[in-house]
Amino acid sequence: MSPNSSPAGRAGVLAVAALVAVVALGTALWWFGETAEARRIGEAQEPYAGATLPAREAPVDSVLATVGSRIFRRRCSACHAITGESRVGPDLAGVTRRRDFGWIRSMVLRPDSMTAHDPVARALKEEYQVQMLTPRTLDDTHVVALLEFLRRVDAGA
DSSP states (O other), rough: GGGGGHHHHHHHHHHHHHHHHHHHHHHHHHHHHHHHHHHHHHHHHGGGTOOOOOOSOOOOOOHHHHHHHHIIIIIIIIOOOOSSSOSOOOOOTTTHHHHHHHHHHHHHHHHHHHHHHHHHHHHHHHHHTTOOOOOOSSSSSHHHHHHHHHHHHHTTO
C-alpha cells in the first residue's frame, strides 16, 4: 500500500492541492484588481495627457489630485509617507514647498540620474541608504497628477 493510498496520505495530497488552488485564486484576483486599478487610473488621466507642471500659485486641480492619490497609494506609499514620518525613503509632506516642481519631476522619472548629478538627491540617497527605483510605467501625466496630490496634501486640504 503506497502512502498516498491511505486516508491520511490522500488527505495530505488534497490539503496541498487546496492550498495551491487558494494561492492561485488569490494571485489571480490580486492581478485582476491591479490591472483594473491601473486601467481606471489611465482612463482618469486621459483628459490630462500632455499636461504641463502646474504653476506654484495655480489652484490645485482636485480631480487630478484624486488620480494622484491613487498613484501615490499604488506606487509610492510603500517607501514614502505624507504624515511626517520617514519610511524607506523620506516623508513627502511639504515637499512641494521645499522643492522646485521640475526637481520633483526629475526625481520621480529619473532618480538614478538625479542621485548621480544632484547634490540634494545624492544627500537623500546617503541619508536613507537606498536608491529610489526608476519607474517603468510613470510618465509626465503621472507626475502632474502626483504633484497635484502632494500640493493638495501640503495645502492641508
